Amino acid sequence: xxxxxxxxxxxxxxxxxxxxxxxxxxxxxxxxxxxxxxxxxxxxxxxxxxxxxxxxxxxxxxxxxxxxxxxxxxxxxxxxxxxxxxxxxxxxxxxxxxxxxxxxxxxxxxxxxxxxxxxxxxxxxxxxxxxxxxxxxxxxxxxxxxxxxxxxxxxxxxxxxxxxxxxxxxxxxxxxxxxxxxxxxxxxxxxxxxxxxxxxxxxxxxxxxxxxxxxxxxxxxxxxxxxxxxxxxxxxxxxxxxxxxxxxxxxxxxxxxxxxxxxxxxxxxxxxxxxxxxxxxxxxxxxxxxxxxxxxxxxxxxxxxxxxxxxxxxxxxxxxxxxxxxxxxxxxxxxxxxxxxxxxxxxxxxxxxxxxxxxxxxxxxxxxxxxxx
Numbered sequence: 001x002x003x004x005x006x007x008x009x010x011x012x013x014x015x016x017x018x019x020x021x022x023x024x025x026x027x028x029x030x031x032x033x034x035x036x037x038x039x040x041x042x043x044x045x046x047x048x049x050x051x052x053x054x055x056x057x058x059x060x061x062x063x064x065x066x067x068x069x070x071x072x073x074x075x076x077x078x079x080x081x082x083x084x085x086x087x088x089x090x091x092x093x094x095x096x097x098x099x100x101x102x103x104x105x106x107x108x109x110x111x112x113x114x115x116x117x118x119x120x121x122x123x124x125x126x127x128x129x130x131x132x133x134x135x136x137x138x139x140x141x142x143x144x145x146x147x148x149x150x151x152x153x154x155x156x157x158x159x160x161x162x163x164x165x166x167x168x169x170x171x172x173x174x175x176x177x178x179x180x181x182x183x184x185x186x187x188x189x190x191x192x193x194x195x196x197x198x199x200x201x202x203x204x205x206x207x208x209x210x211x212x213x214x215x216x217x218x219x220x221x222x223x224x225x226x227x228x229x230x231x232x233x234x235x236x237x238x239x240x241x242x243x244x245x246x247x248x249x250x251x252x253x254x255x256x257x258x259x260x261x262x263x264x265x266x267x268x269x270x271x272x273x274x275x276x277x278x279x280x281x282x283x284x285x286x287x288x289x290x291x292x293x294x295x296x297x298x299x300x301x302x303x304x305x306x307x308x309x310x311x312x313x314x315x316x317x318x319x320x321x322x323x324x325x326x327x328x329x330x331x332x333x334x335x336x337x338x339x340x341x342x343x344x345x346x347x348x349x350x351x352x353x354x355x356x357x358x359x360x361x362x363x364x365x366x367x368x369x370x371x372x373x
Contacts, residue, residue, distance in 0.1 A: 017312065018311070018312040018313040018316065018333070019312060019333055019334065031326065032323065032326055032327065032328045033326060033327050033328065033352060033356055033359075033360055034328045035327060035328060035329050035330075035346050035347045035348070035349065035360060035364075036328045036329050036330040036345065036347060037347060038226060038227040038347060039227070039230050039347075039349055039351060040201055040202050040227055040228045040284050040303040040347065040348070040349055040350070041201055041202075041228050041229075041230065041270075041274065041280045041281070041284060041349070041350045041351065042230075042280070042349050042350045042351015042352070043228070043229060043230035043270040043273060043274070043280075043351075044230035044231070044351075045230075045351070046230065046269075046270065046273060048269050048272070048273055049230055049231070049266050049269045049270045049273065050266070051269065052265040052266050052268055052269025052270070053231075053262040053263070053265045053266035053269070054262070054265075055265055056076050056261040056262050056264055056265025056266075056268075057261055057262040057265070059076075059261065060074055060076065060261035061261065062260070062261075062262070063257065063260055063261070064077075064257055064258030064259060064260060064261060065257070065258075066257060066258065067254065067255060067256060067257055067258060068247075068253065068254075068256075068258045069247070069254055072257055072258030073258060074258065074261060074264070076261055076264045076265055076268065077095050077258060077259060077264055079268060080093075080095055080264050080267055080268045080271070081093040081094060081095050081235070083268065083271055083272070084223075084235055084237065084271065085237060087205055087271060087274075087275060088196075088200070088205045088206055088208070088209055088214060088221065088223075088237055089205060089209045089214030089215055090214055090215055090221065090237035090238060091215055091238070091239050091240060092237070092238065092239065092240045092243050093235050093236065093237045093243070094235065094236045094237075094243045094246055094247065094253070095225075095233060095234070095235050095259050095264065096233065096234045096235065096236070096252065096253055096256070096259065097232075097233060097234070097256050097257065097258070097259050097260075098224070098226075098232070098233060098234050099126065099195075099197055099222065099223065099224030099225070099226060099233070099234035099235075100126040100234065101234055101252040101253065101256060102222040102223065102224070102234030102235060102236050103124070103126040103127050103130050103195060103222050103234075104126060104129065104130045104133065104250075104251075104252045105236060105246050105250035105251075105252045105253050106130070106193055106220060106222055106236055106246065106250070107127065107130035107131055107133075107134050107162060107164070107193065108130055108133050108134045108250065108251065108252070109245060109246050109249040109250040109251075110134075110162060110191065110242075110245070111131075111134040111136040111160070111162050112134060112135060112136060113135050113136065113137075114136075114160065115134070115136040115137070115159065115160040115161065115162065116136060116137045116138075116139065116152075116156050116159045116160070116161045116162070117131045117134060117136045117137070117138050117139070117161075117162050117164060118139045118141060118149055118152045118153065118161060118162070118163045118164070118190070119131055119138060119139070119140050119141065119163075119164040120140075120141060120143055120144065120164060120165050120166070120169075120176070121140055121141060121142055121143045122143045122144075122166070122169045122171065122172070123164050123165065123166060123169075123195070124166060124170055124195060124197070126195075127164050127166075127193075127195060131164065136162070139152045143169075144174070144176060144177055146177055146180045146181060146184060149163060149181060149184055150184045150187075150188075153184060153185070153187075153188035153190055154188065157188075161185075161188070161189075161190040161191070162190065162191050162193055163181060163184075163185055163190050163191070163192045163193065164193050164195075165178070165181055165192065165193070165194055165195070166194065166195040166196075166197065166198065166199075167194050167195065167196045167198070167199035167203075167206060167207035167208060168196075168197075168198035168199045168202070168203075168207065168300075168301050168302035169198070169302075170197070170198055170302075170304065171306060171332060171343070171345075172300070172306055173198065173300030173301055173302040173303070173304040173305065173306055174300065174301055175199075175207060175301040175302075176194070176207075178192075178194065178207055178208060178211045178213060179211045179212075179213070182211070182213050182216060182218065182219055185218050185219075186216075186218050189218075190218070191218055191219075191220060192218060192219045192220070193220050193221075193222065194207075194208050194219060194220070194221050194222070195221075195222045195223070196208060196221050196222065196223045197222075197223060197224045197227060198227065198302040198303070198304065199301075199302065200223045200224075200227070200228055200229075201227065201228020201229060201274060201280075201281060202228060202281060202284055202285065202302055202303045203281065203285075204274075204278060204281050206221070206223070207301075208221050215239075217239055219238070220236065220237070220238035220239075220242055221236070221237040221238060222234065222235070222236050222237075223235045223236075223237065225263065225267040225270075228270075228274070229266075229267045229270040229271060229274070230266065230267075230270050231263050231264075231266035231267035231270060232259075232260075232263040232266075232267075233259045233263050233264065233267060280350045281350075283350040284303050284348050284349060284350040285303075287348040287349070287350070287357060288300060288302075288303050288304075288305055288348035290361075291305055291346065291348060291361055291364070292305055294361055294364075294365050295307055295364065295365060295368050303347060303348045303349070304345060304346070304347055304348075305344075305345075305346040305347075305348065306332070306343045306344075306345060306346075307343055307344040307346065307368055307372075308341050308342070308343050308372075309341075309342045309343055309344060309371065309372060310342075310371075310372065311342060312333040312334070312342045314342070314371050314372075315331045315332075315333060315342040315343065315344060315371075316331060316333075317371055318344055318367050318368065318370070318371035318372075319331045319344065321367045321370070321371065322363055322364060322367045325363045325367075326359075326363070327359075327360045327363045327364065329344050329345060329346045329347075329364070330344070330345030330346070330347070331343070331344060331345060332344075332345050344368070346364060
């Protein structure tokens, strides 16, 4: 079979299964209320955040100009790292160009063929890819099963082990049992890697801090700057020795251009807004809880509401119906969902006005009632 024939067959199979994905251009003046993205606190268009991006671009230019180890480490990177560490209660931080790179960096720099990676079944694709690239021996455990994690660690005495989890999981938006996982890791000498992509901001400094684990020597945190902070980029937070190891060994950090100044400036400004107005976190949590009650589903720990739908095509039809009424929501379909259930992905946000939020709730309740029948 030629490449042309293979690609055509793949496209036909996707179309038949209702799993074809297409890029949709969103104009700057889009009137649709966006509840599909990850701007949890509504900071992406906050005047102070935009001003932070503009000021950084004027001071440093459009790009960092080089990798961080050449000449691409800018003062704004150092300031952002210092303030991120202080906000989350961590001893240090390292900023990267994406959250994906943050996860790739930690796992591939700390694990190799001589190590063991113990992974939750629901971890993000970036951690899945990182585990594969590390070439470490891999054990995938049932979701949030602490006993299975302990059994895997007990079966590997003396091995160097990473345990991978998310503080809030991206599909079901449920929380990891962080205190229990950290206790098991401490007992067996393992390192717990926690992705706070969906916890940071929605829960203030994050669920690692809420669990009293900030600064724990056996816990390392990764995060993104593209969700609650409304910008772009990623970060690793943890002890200086670990961060120094990443600077010297993490290929996604070493061989990538430093985070663009505008993105760093926006993230720094957003962090300062969040620090000054913690009620943003409270507002988004109240909204997602109220919307869950209106839709008759379990309230999530994070800001993303996951509404099961009867089929991939049903989920797409519901998504289209909401869009026709001015509300954009996301859609999870296999193979992106770990349990194989197609879902509407609805992002609560502190950004919309009370009137906009009430209207969106009305639309979504009607749409879900129609298409879940």
